[in-house]
Amino acid sequence: MRRSLALIALALPACVAPPAPLGTPHPAASPTKAVGAATPTAPPAWRRLADIPTPRSEVAAAVYQQDKVYVIGGFGGPDRVERYDAVTGRWDRIADLPHGVDHAMSAAVFGIQTSGDEGVYVFGGYAGSATARSFRLDVSTGRWSEIAPMPSPRAAGAAVAINTKIYIVGGADGSRLISPTYEYDVTTRGWRTLSAIPTPRDHLAAVELNGRVCAVAGRRLSSSANLATLECFLPQTDRWEKLADAPTPRGGVGSAAWNGRIYLIGGEQPLGTFREVEIYDERTGAWSRGPDLPTPRHGIGVAAVGGTSGVPRGAILVLTGGPTPGGSQTAVCEALDVR
Numbered sequence: 001m002r003r004s005l006a007l008i009a010l011a012l013p014a015c016v017a018p019p020a021p022l023g024t025p026h027p028a029a030s031p032t033k034a035v036g037a038a039t040p041t042a043p044p045a046w047r048r049l050a051d052i053p054t055p056r057s058e059v060a061a062a063v064y065q066q067d068k069v070y071v072i073g074g075f076g077g078p079d080r081v082e083r084y085d086a087v088t089g090r091w092d093r094i095a096d097l098p099h100g101v102d103h104a105m106s107a108a109v110f111g112i113q114t115s116g117d118e119g120v121y122v123f124g125g126y127a128g129s130a131t132a133r134s135f136r137l138d139v140s141t142g143r144w145s146e147i148a149p150m151p152s153p154r155a156a157g158a159a160v161a162i163n164t165k166i167y168i169v170g171g172a173d174g175s176r177l178i179s180p181t182y183e184y185d186v187t188t189r190g191w192r193t194l195s196a197i198p199t200p201r202d203h204l205a206a207v208e209l210n211g212r213v214c215a216v217a218g219r220r221l222s223s224s225a226n227l228a229t230l231e232c233f234l235p236q237t238d239r240w241e242k243l244a245d246a247p248t249p250r251g252g253v254g255s256a257a258w259n260g261r262i263y264l265i266g267g268e269q270p271l272g273t274f275r276e277v278e279i280y281d282e283r284t285g286a287w288s289r290g291p292d293l294p295t296p297r298h299g300i301g302v303a304a305v306g307g308t309s310g311v312p313r314g315a316i317l318v319l320t321g322g323p324t325p326g327g328s329q330t331a332v333c334e335a336l337d338v339r
Contacts, residue, residue, distance in 0.1 A: 044336055046294050049317070051331035053091050054080045057322035060106035061254075061301030062120050064139060067311045069303045070094065070108070070120050071319055073101045076329040078127075081137075084319065084333070087310035098135060098144050101125030105159035107166050109186050116164045116187040121147075123168055123184075124154040130173040131155070134184075151191055154178050158206035160213045162235065167213045169233065172202040172221060181233060195238050199229045205255030205302070207262055209282060211235070214243070216264055216280075219251030223268050223325060226251045230262075230280065247287050248276050254302030258314045258338045263290065265318055268298035268325045277336070295332045297321035304338075314338045
């Protein structure tokens with residue numbers, strides 16, 4: 001199943017071991033095992049990846065073909081686009097975005113069975129003020145083109161692709177939260193306005209979960225007004241449903257979905273950034289605690305990769321971001337292997 005994401009100047013020097021490519025187990029001491037005993041299952045652990053070439057925060061990120069992650073714009077490189085290849089563990093630079101933004105929304109469309117414009121899409125963001133301008137990267141040519149703008153300016157929201165539609169949820173225009181859900185159809189190249197999110201917020205994250213757009217956490221225009229809300233939009237019926245709140249209210253977060261679970265990562269509050277990783281399991285309807293993020297930060301790019309011949313195992317990638325509240329940036333990138 002294709003998983004879509006959404007999916008929004010000081011580099012911190014660090015002395016680390018060489019990054020491991022995806023699929024390499026985290027090094028650990030090997031316990032003595034009795035003959036005939038079952039091999040214990042190692043708990044999930046974080047791994048350091050290759051640093052992103054341009055440290056940034058408040059980025060947009062999108063996964064293309066389940067093993068290429070595009071990190072777009074943000075503080076420290078508003079027009080910069082860099083791609084992480086989960087097969088090779090390497091970064092490369094892609095054509096710059098036609099205009100610089102931070103707090104943009106991004107999603108990728110690929111593998112569709114009908115006509116439509118596949119590629120990596122970027123919507124809105126702040127370019128001095130909130131913008132409605134939107135762009136598409138043709139991955140085959142490496143060129144950006146401008147598409148129809150959103151119905152109104154929006155930044156710090158989230159974008160999720162499901163088949164040939166991309167949904168924009170949450171966000172703000174700078175001084176006001178934006179409630180309506182926008183739908184962009186890559187076959188008609190047009191927009192529709194759908195039901196408003198019940199809990200308006202910006203700096204949220206959103207993922208696709210079994211055909212639903214699930215919006216999690218965020219805040220009400222201030223890092224001192226963080227939320228733990230989890231709400232899911234059902235495109236077939238144009239309605240929202242409420243699910244269990246996350247344990248920790250936070251904004252400036254990232255999220256990804258894998259195997260029926262939502263991984264909520266990072267975020268900021270006035271006194272610092274969050275290391276807590278919290279996992280929602282749709283089968284139980286409950287949250288649990290995952291391994292802490294080694295480098296707490298906000299304004300991150302988070303993506304789930306895997307399920308391909310090159311990357312058979314799943315991993316949640318956390319790319320760049322701000323280690324302290326505000327506009328800080330780091331080059332650190334980390335991955336959590338998942339089942």
